[in-house]
Amino acid sequence: MYADNFYGMDADAMIQDINESITVLIKFSGGHLDPLRFKWKNRVFDVDRVTGKWEEREGQFKLHHFAVITREEDYYELIYNTRTMDWLLSKTDLEG
Amino acid sequence: MLARGAHHKLSPGKTGAHKLIFHIDMDAFFASVEVMCRPKLKGKPVIVSGKPAARSVVAAASYAAREYGIRSGMSTVEAFRRCPHVIAVSGSPGQYIYVSLELLRIYKEHSTIVEPYSIDEAFVDMTGTECTWENCKDVAGEIKAKIRKRFGPNLTASIGIGPNKLIAKMCGSMDKPDGVTVIRPGEFGGVFNGLAVSRMWGIGAKTEIALNLMGVATIGDLANFPVAMLRRRFGITGEVLHLMACGQDDTPVTPYFEGMPVKSMGHEHTLPEDTWDIMEAEKVLLRLCDQVARRMRKKQYLGNVISMRLRFADFDSISRQRKIKYYTDEERTLYKVARGLLHQYWRPGQAIRLVGVNCTGLIKVREWHQVDLFMQREEDAYRKLLSAIDAIRDKFGEHAITRARLITHDASGDIDDVPLPPGLSSSPFDMLRYQDADDHIHTGGK
Ligand SMILES: [Mg+2]
Numbered sequence: 001m002y003a004d005n006f007y008g009m010d011a012d013a014m015i016q017d018i019n020e021s022i023t024v025l026i027k028f029s030g031g032h033l034d035p036l037r038f039k040w041k042n043r044v045f046d047v048d049r050v051t052g053k054w055e056e057r058e059g060q061f062k063l064h065h066f067a068v069i070t071r072e073e074d075y076y077e078l079i080y081n082t083r084t085m086d087w088l089l090s091k092t093d094l095e096g
Numbered sequence: 097m098l099a100r101g102a103h104h105k106l107s108p109g110k111t112g113a114h115k116l117i118f119h120i121d122m123d124a125f126f127a128s129v130e131v132m133c134r135p136k137l138k139g140k141p142v143i144v145s146g147k148p149a150a151r152s153v154v155a156a157a158s159y160a161a162r163e164y165g166i167r168s169g170m171s172t173v174e175a176f177r178r179c180p181h182v183i184a185v186s187g188s189p190g191q192y193i194y195v196s197l198e199l200l201r202i203y204k205e206h207s208t209i210v211e212p213y214s215i216d217e218a219f220v221d222m223t224g225t226e227c228t229w230e231n232c233k234d235v236a237g238e239i240k241a242k243i244r245k246r247f248g249p250n251l252t253a254s255i256g257i258g259p260n261k262l263i264a265k266m267c268g269s270m271d272k273p274d275g276v277t278v279i280r281p282g283e284f285g286g287v288f289n290g291l292a293v294s295r296m297w298g299i300g301a302k303t304e305i306a307l308n309l310m311g312v313a314t315i316g317d318l319a320n321f322p323v324a325m326l327r328r329r330f331g332i333t334g335e336v337l338h339l340m341a342c343g344q345d346d347t348p349v350t351p352y353f354e355g356m357p358v359k360s361m362g363h364e365h366t367l368p369e370d371t372w373d374i375m376e377a378e379k380v381l382l383r384l385c386d387q388v389a390r391r392m393r394k395k396q397y398l399g400n401v402i403s404m405r406l407r408f409a410d411f412d413s414i415s416r417q418r419k420i421k422y423y424t425d426e427e428r429t430l431y432k433v434a435r436g437l438l439h440q441y442w443r444p445g446q447a448i449r450l451v452g453v454n455c456t457g458l459i460k461v462r463e464w465h466q467v468d469l470f471m472q473r474e475e476d477a478y479r480k481l482l483s484a485i486d487a488i489r490d491k492f493g494e495h496a497i498t499r500a501r502l503i504t505h506d507a508s509g510d511i512d513d514v515p516l517p518p519g520l521s522s523s524p525f526d527m528l529r530y531q532d533a534d535d536h537i538h539t540g541g542k
Contacts, residue, residue, distance in 0.1 A: 056190040075136070
């Protein structure tokens, strides 16, 4: 966008917003919730490790954020919405 | 694992002759959290700056970005000018709060007295725990190892250990990143006397200039400067400056909830005529306590830190606070504590011009159950953590971080950050005030 680049600044050019619904295989244990695998655009991605977890509140509901690295060493951010019980692929890093 | 310091008690007014205080400061915190999530950012110049725009400000810079002269508080435009290929990340405040609370949980395994000082800094009072001057470096190493185990190698802390908060804070920035520095009782002067006064915690640009004009260049100069002259120039702050330059500080490490006085409720009253009569001041105090308690009940707040403020005829003022063991909204409790403080700190002969009373450590009555749970139950740590996040959100609001940034930015130029006298309640933004110590005050950091 020109507005952002006017000062020669890129808003983290490698991060792309996706915001698409995805199917996720998860593990529940010890009060924790971890994504193991997700499917986006008919492709399956295996989560190698969860590098960050945090929560945001939406009224009485919560958005659980997960920063994950896939087996291919690509970065994705997933969000679980406790209101809709839906998973969203929020972002990815185009360069991995 | 070390035993918890269960026998700790806060005793304001008591000087900490034999205290053992840790200051734990995360290195380039926001940038490091981003690197933790996206390991490929490691070693690259990264800034956290919100959405880059003409007026956005760098909230944190990775060490690689600092090599280009980028500092937090700088405008994003300037950061890009200094390093055109810097990676600007918008940042996830929710995640920073989350990590911050997890860190506090680690510290609390070592002492019950943990004070969050900003989102990435905390004081831990180790006095009376198994941590001693002999093994404190090992304990610091243990804390670092726990952080590494929990968050991986990209999130590091620098730890300063001293006999009070001032010294712990000041030596914490001497070996950044990932360092441990210990200054034992009596060693302060030897380490700091030769350094510029600007290296003192809390001395801002304006105070520095004022001191330089008085011929005070180093911390040692300040320690040896006549207190009376400091007092004439800076008021009561002059005495605080003197004590600080001598490495003295008896402010207690104030644990957890009272460390985040988001809101306060208080009233002040200027007397029609200055008075030397303490009974007169008591009467005013009682009426103020009545008003404050009524307002707290109306707004459904309970509080557990009560402060009393006096301004004298010469416009000097003092503010002293005391934490009580339970939460209250009753005027008799407010009055009992405030009156005690009045009697303790007023000196006969000081003419009183203004009296004030203030209650902080506020929680909503409906949160009381939640906080009670948080503070007393040991099991189910995860739920406690969640309720803590909720409590912070409820209190600060989702936009607290943005507002805090504005304040930090201002503070670098306009507000002269003279230290508050001990006991004066802290800013509502303290918890979320983000600035790396090595960026702002102690520019000598690596
Ligand atoms: Mg820091």
